[in-house]
Amino acid sequence: MSDELVLYTHPMSRGRIARWMMEELGQPYRAEIVGYGEPMKGAAYRAINPMGKVPALVHGGTVVTECAAICAYLADAFPQAGLAPAPGDRRRGPYYRWLFFAAGPVEAAVSSKAFGLAAPPEAARSLGYGSYADTIDTLEQAVSQGEYLAGDRFSAADVYVGSQILWGLQFGTIEKRPAFEAYGGRLAARPAARRAREIDDALMAQMQKAG
Structure with missing residues (x-):
């Protein structure tokens, strides 16, 4: 299974938060721009995010939605980036x-x-x-x-x-x-x-x- 990082986003959306997180991460990723209207609300994209909203992250077989969750997931998935205190750290x-x-x-x-x-x-x-x-x-x-x-x-x-x-x-x-x-x-x-x-x-x- 591919471990490719794919960010589904739109430049006029909360996807900008996830984009910033991806850039801080320093890992290669692919961005798929999802248009408003039918592209975002259609069956193909709703199979990824039933809410029909961006951003959504696909990492291998894992799907993560909601900006805060995407940020937290990526920080833990790539600890070498130093974007979260280690488990057990009081911070x-x-x-x-x-x-x-x-x-x-x-x-x-x-x-x-x-x-x-x-x-x-x-x-x-x-x-x-x-x-x-x-x-x-x-x-x-x-x-x-x-x-x-x-x-x-x-x-x-x-x-x-x-x-x-x-x-x-x-x-x-x-x-x-x-x-x-x-x-x-x-x-x-x-x-x-x-x-x-x-x-x-x-x-x-x-x-x-x-x-």
């Missing part, structure tokens, strides 16, 4: 904590606010993210404790959380706070982050030119 606690905090409370709170779906204050205790304000304040604390989320070393958690912050700052769904801008700026300057942006931006330009 694995904050690594998992903030990776999944961003995948759960941050994603839910930011999306709800962006679409005007914020719950009333009395419903906060029934929601996983509580309130948008509490979620953003907690996120600010997380990125203010050090250069990276899992101590002094960049990890897959920074790819995912950093992408959420950079995206939110760009589209105004996350408040511009000094801690967010400093953290996001550090991560955006990484060579792998720049490569990933250049690849997806070039693909976007090609699509726009093609009409």
Whole structure:
């Protein structure tokens, strides 16, 4: 069975997060661009991801969807890249904590606010993210404790959380706070982050030119 890494993505999607992770990984991979509409919702692609969404990763016979899961899977599948604390390392606690905090409370709170779906204050205790304000304040604390989320070393958690912050700052769904801008700026300057942006931006330009 082939161990080829295949990333199913679209340059105007959360697939940009997975692309950045692939570039940080330093392993050869193939990217399959899946168009919106029928290509993404059709039977062929739904056989890979029944949700009809990108990104999806196929590694040999293993299929992984959801950006946070893709980041965590790749970090563990290729430990030589040093993108996750080793099992037993105490830094694995904050690594998992903030990776999944961003995948759960941050994603839910930011999306709800962006679409005007914020719950009333009395419903906060029934929601996983509580309130948008509490979620953003907690996120600010997380990125203010050090250069990276899992101590002094960049990890897959920074790819995912950093992408959420950079995206939110760009589209105004996350408040511009000094801690967010400093953290996001550090991560955006990484060579792998720049490569990933250049690849997806070039693909976007090609699509726009093609009409």
